[in-house]
Amino acid sequence: xxxxxxxxxxxxTGVCEVENIAPMxxxxxxxxxLYYVLHPLYQDGVxxxxxxxxxxxxxxxxxxxxxxxxDGIPQIEASVVEERSLTTLAAHYETILSTHDCRELLTLSMxxxxxxxxxxxxxxxxxxxxxRFMKRTEELLFxxxxxxxxxxVEKVPDYIAKRVGFPHPxxxxxxxxxx
Numbered sequence: 001x002x003x004x005x006x007x008x009x010x011x012x013t014g015v016c017e018v019e020n021i022a023p024m025x026x027x028x029x030x031x032x033x034l035y036y037v038l039h040p041l042y043q044d045g046v047x048x049x050x051x052x053x054x055x056x057x058x059x060x061x062x063x064x065x066x067x068x069x070x071d072g073i074p075q076i077e078a079s080v081v082e083e084r085s086l087t088t089l090a091a092h093y094e095t096i097l098s099t100h101d102c103r104e105l106l107t108l109s110m111x112x113x114x115x116x117x118x119x120x121x122x123x124x125x126x127x128x129x130x131x132r133f134m135k136r137t138e139e140l141l142f143x144x145x146x147x148x149x150x151x152x153v154e155k156v157p158d159y160i161a162k163r164v165g166f167p168h169p170x171x172x173x174x175x176x177x178x179x
Contacts, residue, residue: 001051002036002059007147009100011055014140015041015147024048042143042153056100066148069102070163076103078110080118086129093133097140105141112137 002008002018010016016038023032026048036057038047049055061069083089096108112134119126142156151159160166 002057007041007060008038009056009058009060009140009144010038010040010047010049011057012097012140013038013040013043013047014143015060016047017041019046021051041147042139056098058100060144061102061148063148063150066102066145067163069106070145070160072103073106073110073160073164076107076110078107078114080111080115086127089127090129090133093129093137097133097136102141102144105137109134109137109141 001021004018004020006018007015008018018036019039020037022035022037024035025032026035027033034051036047036049036051038049040047049057081089081092083092093108096104099105112130115130116126116134142153145156145159146153149156149159
């Protein structure tokens with residue numbers, strides 16, 4: 001069970017802080033079930049999640065785990081997925097997102113960045129599905145990294161670049177849109 005004040009990854013929402021743990025009766029049956037009251041760090045609202053629920057939850061990575069993940073970037077091979085069926089492509093990306101594994105998310109982010117670079121070089125448009133999943137992957141990955149490192153999300157690309165030794169910051173999808 002998580003503790004009040006702990007930061008966790010909650011399903012596809014991303015990082016949330018546990019604000020409270022309390023018995024509640026949402027079913028109206030007079031039977032109270034224990035719920036987490038979650039505050040998403042990068043979205044508005046409150047989430048009431050059953051402690052024994054089926055939605056994926058885990059503690060966020062530690063700062064040391066984030067640093068080890070970043071240090072492994074040079075060994076990650078970005079493999080671009082070229083799929084004509086948009087449904088199949090979206091399902092492929094969704095499968096990776098549903099793992100909630102930061103290394104998998106980092107690999108996907110790097111693969112999508114590589115795909116975008118190739119599209120630019122060939123003077124082609126970067127696909128809408130690719131753009132949507134690149135943004136979502138970065139939100140989840142950079143959100144967790146920022147929470148673990150206790151830095152603003154927009155500073156994560158610079159942090160990665162400095163840690164890995166890139167001469168320029170790693171642009172996020174939002175930063176690339178303004179280029």
